[in-house]
Amino acid sequence: MGLIWEGIKEALRLLFTLDPEVLKITLLSLKVSVLATLVSLFLGIGAGLLIALNRFPGKHLIISLVNTGMGLPPVVVGLFVTIMLWRNGPLGFFEILYTPTAIVIAQAIIATPIIAGISVAALQQLPPNLRLQILSLGATRRQLVWLLVQEARLPLLAAVMAGFGGVISEVGASIMVGGNIKGYSRVLTTATVMETSKGNFDVAIALSLILLLLAFSVNAVLTYLQQRKRPR
Amino acid sequence: MQRNLCRSIALTAMATLGSVLSAQAQKNLILATTTSTQDTGLLDVLIPLFEQQTGYFVKTIAVGSGQAMAMGQKGEADVLLVHSPDAEKQFMIDGFGTTRLLVMHNDFVVVGPPADPAGIKTLKSTSAAFQKIAASGSLFMSRGDNSGTHAKEKTLWKLAAIAQDGQAWYQQTGLGMGQTLNIAAEKKAYTLADRGTYLAMKKTLGMAILNEGDRSLQNVYHVIEVNAAKFPKVNAEGAKAFAAFILAKETQESIGKFGIEKFGAPLFFPDAGKPE
Structure with missing residues (x-):
């Protein structure tokens, strides 16, 4: 228990003294995970719309695959992205292994199925007649999609939160493709692993608390967007 | 308003991606x-x-x-x-x-619980210490990760003529030195560590150096x-x-x-x- 108290004190000290290294790590975590979530947002909701609004053979299979992807283990993603990005690997010419960009890519792969899966469910759950109604009022396809997205806004924002929660907290892929390089690709989760292995438990607890605080702040903003009154 | 927000988010996203790249x-x-x-x-x-x-x-x-x-x-x-x-x-x-x-x-050091259940503290030779750990069936934590320390540890078992693999008292963490020391400390087990990492972590571990100085520990x-x-x-x-x-x-x-x-x-x- 004493250790946790020490950790809390250390977290407050690091936060209030604006420790430059911790600040850098925190900002990078935020930057990487927000970017990854934004990428997955477009890909995930796009895929969700395609799947939910179209009828095609094998649709159930595709949905099962997406739903399985929601539980994609980060280390598996990390391993495959590493092998692809090795400089002698198939995508080696990009030279982005052990960079924050590589972390964004791995995290986007982790978050996209999460957002797509929840989007499919959210869109399928809309009343089927709503589509016909919108179309009969003369909406273009684009307007239809926009209106449906607005209608499913609550669960779609939940999808974004789930995606963000999945990537800000993952460590397996970040450490493999980012390399935990000091001042460059070290994020809160990988720094926590490292400090734990060094036996600096107070710093590790402090970093964990900062991570929780960060996740809470982002989710608070998203929840505000989700819960505020809809303009009529 | 909402559209502006979307646009500014998109712009920031592109700017950060650019700086990352x-x-x-x-x-x-x-x-x-x-x-x-x-x-x-x-x-x-x-x-x-x-x-x-x-x-x-x-x-x-x-x-x-x-x-x-x-x-x-x-x-x-x-x-x-x-x-x-x-x-x-x-x-x-x-x-x-x-x-x-x-x-x-x-150099490497053999560390373990200060109580030294296997009684290796007084032994000079590392081989003898390893034999005593095995004979007493005291828990030993191996890195098990093909690291330099793991390779050294395997050599030491060979020198002691002990077949450690698969024994109930022999466990592998598959983790780095720091984490393996943490686990060994928690389980009151023996382990082999490089002196540098051990000294750097000494204060949180509560372990003791029980064998050192043997030429084989270089x-x-x-x-x-x-x-x-x-x-x-x-x-x-x-x-x-x-x-x-x-x-x-x-x-x-x-x-x-x-x-x-x-x-x-x-x-x-x-x-x-x-x-x-």
């Missing part, structure tokens, strides 16, 4: 090394000096010596700083490295330049610069001084230019 334009050097050089904090001192002097940007990947050499064998690292001599010699014979030079040494670190003739993408120039840096007189002095202030004793002893 541009950061890689520097001259990169991938250093694959053992966990002990990172967990002790030695690299935090040396790498910034090297970057300042040469303008390279070092990507330090701290894994076990085994994995570091595997990266070298795939041409995925430019320079290695490792401590697994037998595997290193094989690495050189197979032509994956161009030069291999002695950098520094310290721990030497070499720097290896990966063979660019085999892998054209290897940064041979950077690797050469790093090897020259780590063997330079001033760097060797900082290695020798590292840890004295914080731990009361040096963690590594510089060896550049000495015979093997």
Whole structure:
């Protein structure tokens, strides 16, 4: 228990003294995970719309695959992205292994199925007649999609939160493709692993608390967007 | 309002992506090394000096010596700083490295619970200590990760003529030195550690050194330049610069001084230019 108290004190000290290294790590975590979530947002909701609004053979299979992807283990993603990005690997010419960009890519792969899966469910759950109604009022396809997205806004924002929660907290892929390089690709989760292995438990607890605080702040903003009154 | 928000989010996203991408334009050097050089904090001192002097940007990947050499064998690292001599010699014979030079040494220590249930404290020979751990069936935590320390530990079991694999008292963590020490401390087990990592973590562990000083416990670190003739993408120039840096007189002095202030004793002893 004493250790946790020490950790809390250390977290407050690091936060209030604006420790430059911790600040850098925190900002990078935020930057990487927000970017990854934004990428997955477009890909995930796009895929969700395609799947939910179209009828095609094998649709159930595709949905099962997406739903399985929601539980994609980060280390598996990390391993495959590493092998692809090795400089002698198939995508080696990009030279982005052990960079924050590589972390964004791995995290986007982790978050996209999460957002797509929840989007499919959210869109399928809309009343089927709503589509016909919108179309009969003369909406273009684009307007239809926009209106449906607005209608499913609550669960779609939940999808974004789930995606963000999945990537800000993952460590397996970040450490493999980012390399935990000091001042460059070290994020809160990988720094926590490292400090734990060094036996600096107070710093590790402090970093964990900062991570929780960060996740809470982002989710608070998203929840505000989700819960505020809809303009009529 | 909402549209403006969307647009500003998109713009910030693009700007950050741009800044993330541009950061890689520097001259990169991938250093694959053992966990002990990172967990002790030695690299935090040396790498910034090297970057300042040469303008390279070092990507330090701290894994076990085994994995570091595997990266070298795939041409995925430019320079290695490792401590697994037998595997290193094989690495050189197979032509994956161009030069291999002695950098520094310290030693391994056998650590365990201060109560010493196996009663090895009074023994001089490490072989005898290992035999006693086995005979008493006291829990021993192995790295089990092909690291330099793991390789050394396997050699020590062989010297003691003990078949440790599969024994109930012999467990493998598959983790780095720091984490393995944490686990051994928690389970009141014995383990083999490099002195540097042990000293750096001593205060949180509550373990004791129970066997040390035996000649078989020597721990030497070499720097290896990966063979660019085999892998054209290897940064041979950077690797050469790093090897020259780590063997330079001033760097060797900082290695020798590292840890004295914080731990009361040096963690590594510089060896550049000495015979093997």
